[in-house]
Amino acid sequence: MNIIRKIKYEILLYKWRRKGHRKKTVRMKVANVLSVFEQFNRENIRYVVLRWFDDVPITVAQEATYDKDIDMLIDVADIEKIALIACQNPGAIKCDLYGITGAYGTAYKGMPYYPPVLAECILNDRVMHEKGFFVPAPKTHFYSLGFHLVYHKGLESGIPTGCDIATEPNPKRPFRQLMENFGEELGVAIEKPYTLLALHNYLKEQNWYMPPDLLERWPKQTAWHKFLLQYERGQMEQWVQKLSHVIVFFVREDAMAPEYVADIKRLLEETFEIIKVEDLNEKQVASVSRNVRGGNWIEHGKSTFIGPAMAVICYDHNPQPFDDPEKARKYPLVKNKNVFRKHEIRKHLNADKTLPRKLHAMHGSDNGYESQHMLRAIYGDELEKVNQEIYAKISSDSR
Numbered sequence: 001m002n003i004i005r006k007i008k009y010e011i012l013l014y015k016w017r018r019k020g021h022r023k024k025t026v027r028m029k030v031a032n033v034l035s036v037f038e039q040f041n042r043e044n045i046r047y048v049v050l051r052w053f054d055d056v057p058i059t060v061a062q063e064a065t066y067d068k069d070i071d072m073l074i075d076v077a078d079i080e081k082i083a084l085i086a087c088q089n090p091g092a093i094k095c096d097l098y099g100i101t102g103a104y105g106t107a108y109k110g111m112p113y114y115p116p117v118l119a120e121c122i123l124n125d126r127v128m129h130e131k132g133f134f135v136p137a138p139k140t141h142f143y144s145l146g147f148h149l150v151y152h153k154g155l156e157s158g159i160p161t162g163c164d165i166a167t168e169p170n171p172k173r174p175f176r177q178l179m180e181n182f183g184e185e186l187g188v189a190i191e192k193p194y195t196l197l198a199l200h201n202y203l204k205e206q207n208w209y210m211p212p213d214l215l216e217r218w219p220k221q222t223a224w225h226k227f228l229l230q231y232e233r234g235q236m237e238q239w240v241q242k243l244s245h246v247i248v249f250f251v252r253e254d255a256m257a258p259e260y261v262a263d264i265k266r267l268l269e270e271t272f273e274i275i276k277v278e279d280l281n282e283k284q285v286a287s288v289s290r291n292v293r294g295g296n297w298i299e300h301g302k303s304t305f306i307g308p309a310m311a312v313i314c315y316d317h318n319p320q321p322f323d324d325p326e327k328a329r330k331y332p333l334v335k336n337k338n339v340f341r342k343h344e345i346r347k348h349l350n351a352d353k354t355l356p357r358k359l360h361a362m363h364g365s366d367n368g369y370e371s372q373h374m375l376r377a378i379y380g381d382e383l384e385k386v387n388q389e390i391y392a393k394i395s396s397d398s399r
Helices: 003-021 033-042 060-065 076-088 116-124 138-157 175-186 196-205 223-234 237-242 258-269 282-291 325-330 337-349 368-398
Strands: 027-030 047-049 069-074 093-099 126-128 134-136 246-252 273-279 308-315 362-364
Touching (some): 003 076, 047 116, 069 076, 069 116, 116 126, 116 138, 116 282, 138 175, 223 237, 237 368, 246 368, 258 337, 308 368, 337 362
Parallel strands (some): 069 093
Antiparallel strands (some): 027 093, 047 069, 126 134, 246 308, 273 308
8 A cells, every 4th residue: 555545544544433433424435336346345345235226326427427325334344444445446426334333433323323233134134236236135125225214214205104294295216116116026015005104013023123212212303203102102001000110131141151140130139129030042032132222232343243141020119219410311211220230230240350351241121111122022922921920920029
């Protein structure tokens, strides 16, 4: 690498990192788009072009008139290779880069663009497009495009909501018709005409939706997003009222050594009554990983999956009001400060200086709605039965 190119490369990496700190998305500008993708392929870079493949310019003439962006999902482990290739092909074609974890400026307003577990699915299930770049395989493309339209675009998609909220009458593309045609090709069982609510329910059935605990934290909040959150909460309301002080903790695989599990249980029992301990089977691990804030299961700054292995369902007989205004800005969904017991347990486990790396160890629900959502991810159709068992246990304890 010559000295000028090296300086440009270092400056570009610096700018990308600064964008990450400022919660802005990395944008690279290139020319020779087809050559860029050929270099990506030779370097075994994990990427996909997310959508609108037919628009991607692959000739000089096409690049001269191209006025859109190319949205790409990448593995942040390849960010330095990508930066080098971008420096070798400077130009005017804008490419927005979204990473699995959102590290190094590849996030959307500070959050991963897709839940990391789903982003991994997209990158793992990719195929070569006839134009010479990787794209999601057809069914995964339908899911990821549906996710984009329902949660990223939302009202801007122009797709009717399925409720009394109006959408953009003149969307940039005929998104509803495009999705219906695509769904028909794949044999997708959604009644026409498509609505955002019908797409949401279908994606939920496929474990490809934005779960309520992420939806509530999503940086783009419109009337549609707020409706959808209340729609999901309405299905939990009865048991949230009855089991408002149930807290669900997940122990990750990295903390499943017998001595760690013993410490976790002991320290939880100092504050809560442990109602149930569930060693998660393969199906439950998959469900929790996809349905409970996917970022919790990917190692920070990497693409290493460290999944949930055990659920510890607790009841708090003595909840404490959370009245720290400064801390509340960071944790606006917490009402009971005892949920922060997980932080103390992490600190205890990481006091062991012989650990090769810091353990994140466990996650927990912030409120009654999240507890019900997590229980549904674990038990699925058995949730009603499990809720009744928990309620019976708590009622007998209080007598």
